Amino acid sequence: xxxxxxxxxxxxxxxxxxxxxxxxxxxxxxxxxxxxxxxxxxxxxxxxxxxxxxxxxxxxxxxxxxxxxxxxxxxxxxxxxxxxxxxxxxxxxxxxxxxxxxxxxxxxxxxxxxxxxxxxxxxxxxxxxxxxxxxxxxxxxxxxxxxxxx
Numbered sequence: 001x002x003x004x005x006x007x008x009x010x011x012x013x014x015x016x017x018x019x020x021x022x023x024x025x026x027x028x029x030x031x032x033x034x035x036x037x038x039x040x041x042x043x044x045x046x047x048x049x050x051x052x053x054x055x056x057x058x059x060x061x062x063x064x065x066x067x068x069x070x071x072x073x074x075x076x077x078x079x080x081x082x083x084x085x086x087x088x089x090x091x092x093x094x095x096x097x098x099x100x101x102x103x104x105x106x107x108x109x110x111x112x113x114x115x116x117x118x119x120x121x122x123x124x125x126x127x128x129x130x131x132x133x134x135x136x137x138x139x140x141x142x143x144x145x146x147x148x149x150x
Contacts, residue, residue, distance in 0.1 A: 057104030058148035064095040077146035
């Protein structure tokens with residue numbers, strides 16, 4: 001039996017509210033030939049994705065807005081990105097405004113491509129909520145180096 005969109009929305013709202021038992025009823029009548037069975041219930045369970053690379057602690061997360069908000073990109077190290085806009089649909093260098101560094105990572109960001117000119121380094125477990133002020137070179141990052149602690 002198909003679950004109607006109204007039933008799905010009601011069930012989803014009940015799951016979010018933690019009151020599934022009180023809300024699991026639907027307005028659709030049970031078929032006359034079916035035994036006494038409850039209507040299907042859709043449960044939405046949060047899933048956490050992890051990998052051995054992330055568990056190693058050598059990673060950095062980049063947010064496109066201040067205070068660790070907005071879209072996040074995770075870079076697992078060791079890694080060197082000599083140019084952030086090559087092969088992407090948008091220029092990542094303009095979208096980084098806050099970052100978090102993993103417990104076993106050392107992050108260095110550079111003003112220009114190919115790891116040239118001014119750079120700023122971030123120690124393990126660093127959190128920077130406002131990157132533009134910290135960088136001192138206009139907030140543009142054009143290359144990144146992520147090293148792993150041994």
